[in-house]
Amino acid sequence: MGCGTGLPSDAQVVNDEMCDVCEVWTAESLFPCRVCTRVFHDGCLRRMGYIQGDSAAEVTETAHTETGWSCHYCDNLNLLLTEEEMYSLTETFQQCKVIPDCSLTLEDFLRYRHQTAKRGNSDRALSEEQEEQAARQFAALDPEHRGHVEWPDFLSHESLLLLQQLRPQNSLLRLLTVKERERARATFLARGSGSTISEAECHRAQHSWFCKRPIEAPSCSVSVSHVGPIADSSPASSSSKSQDKAPLPTEPESRFVDWPTFLQESVIYILAARPNSLAIHLKPPG
Incomplete structure (x- = not known):
């Protein structure tokens, strides 16, 4: 579909017929992604390491419900970034001394937000209201109240902020699937x-x-x-x-x-x- 915002009332979405990993059709245990049209065998997902241990049972249970399940492509918002955008984000992490693959506490998260606010203008930092807003976002990223945000959730959040900052509206709309x-x-x-x-x-x-x-x-x-x-x-x-x-x-x-x-x-x-x-x-x- 093009970049327009209209959607035909009779639009039909048809999932792929073959597993995205092995490219073989098998009626049993095909997991459809709720975002894209890809489907997967549970055995292929296990072999590739995308589901581990007992998580296959949960995927099986949710993939065919109204809620659905996101495949490893759609689950990773970092993949939406271009190479240049990813470089910009990595550079920001380096300058703000954020350690990749490590979880962040509220203190870490607020320190990072203050540092990014001051980039390019040493006199500007977060206002009290902005700091409270950042604390609320941290809580949203930590719904189980564990006191820290996992790295994949933090990376997804930062990827979204960068998309908001750099992409025009029509470019964002083109990222949506049918x-x-x-x-x-x-x-x-x-x-x-x-x-x-x-x-x-x-x-x-x-x-x-x-x-x-x-x-x-x-x-x-x-x-x-x-x-x-x-x-x-x-x-x-x-x-x-x-x-x-x-x-x-x-x-x-x-x-x-x-x-x-x-x-x-x-x-x-x-x-x-x-x-x-x-999160x-x-x-x-x-």
Whole structure:
């Protein structure tokens, strides 16, 4: 699909017929990615090291549900960066003395945010409000309150910030897959009446990309995030409400958003919802 924001009402997404790894068709144990059209055998994923131990059972359980599972291509937001963008990010890590593959505490995260704010202007650092916002983002990256953020989650967050900073809107829209556009369209239609939705509903929809399904088995090592419209009475909805202690503020219905605008304003959050991690890699406003 091109860079336009429209989506035909009869658009159909067909998954690939052959495993992306071995290029062999087998009806059993084919895991479809919820972001792209690739499918995989569980044995191929194990052999390549993309699922380990008992995590195959969790992938099997989630890959065919409404929530779905992201393949190793879509799960890694760092792969969205160009070679030049990756070099820029690596250079920033080196200058700010961030050690790759190591987790970050809140102190580490805030220090890094202060250092990046002062780059190019030694007199400028984070304001108190910006520091509080950074602390909230850290909490979103650490939903299990372990006191640290894993390196892949931090890298995904920084990759998203760089995309926001360097890419024009049309370039970001081109990163969306047909599946993501379909889910976004379904969310838009479910929350509006006619061709527009309110700005408040737009913000609620952006938060809905990150509603987490409850983890039934504590031993599961793979987690998933919901990416689409979700009923207020569903278990996932009640679980997400318990995670976000503060309800979204009531917003004045001052602005209405059409479909192209909704997609443009939501694109970065749709991309941020790709990873299987429970972490919210870019917390929407509100």
